[in-house]
Amino acid sequence: MELFGSQIESIYLIVLIVSSLLTVLYIFFGDIIEGMSESTGFLNPTLILSFFTFLSAIGYILEKLTPFGTSAVLGISIILALALDTLLNYFVLIPLSNAEESLVYTEDSLKGRVGRVITSIPKDGFGEVLIESYSGAVAKSAVSFDNIDIASGENILVIDVINGVLHVTIQESFDDY
Template sequence: MIEIFWGCFIFGVLFTLVTVVFGDIIGSFMDGVFDFLSVDGLDFLEPVTLVGGLTIFGGSGILLTQYTSLHMTAIIILSVCAAILMSILVYFIYVKPMKNTENSISHSIQDYVGKIGEVTITIPKNGYGEVLIKIGASQINEIAASYDGEVIKEGTKIVVVEVKDSTLYVSNFDS
């Protein structure tokens, strides 16, 4: 049985080392391989928690075999309990918080509606100009037209009223 414990432990350590060194490369090759594990209600079956549990099972089995006089059945039960406990801790302390922090910095042009900006190139009565809109920490220049059909001069504060055909239709903010 000690060979199984050593096998689990060595596999877990090697998996961790390979993941740390070649994680991005392997991730791109194996993209989607573990998608079957992301079934609703089974999101705790992440490779990190599974391999971590396997490593803990092997390591605790080795330690209990070497340093205690427990029967092998008790060692296996204690090792399984340690693996389950540590997998649960890894999931709730590391995996779940990391999943919750994943977000995208992308945005849709539809997000501009209601945003306040400034005209950088004068918008003619029946033409197009350019406005500067702040989204988060970034500033974006977009093509704009007058919503009210009025000339809006450079430097004027505006509000985005509508987005149509990738054009922001803006109105003077003071109006």
């Protein structure tokens, strides 16, 4: 069948090539486009590009390998592209966006955390502590909250964070009581 004076297979192939090239451009310049799409909320460029890529690839393959008519191929392609797009969104894009947010920490979230001194903290000076979590480890400069020496290897408790510096005290174990 012909559409706009071209074979339908050629149109599917052209759409596949164009959507693939736009996907590569989106990889390089995606931050600019994401800034513009923040106002719309529901138009995710990744999903739109993947929909056209899936649609054209499935349409091209079905036109070449099956005896179905053009309308049936287009209908099947749309249904399968929507299904694959939905699976891509729920099983890849949403978990990736949630994982990206979970790696972020704020200074307030460090208060009350337990860590270990990796560079001893002198009475009136700075040292360094390591705070470990499921998403990784954070090394921060620290001072003694009680204004005492804290040796390397000691377990500490973060009391406060002021200007990016942790104010820590030695963590007391329950065995002492």
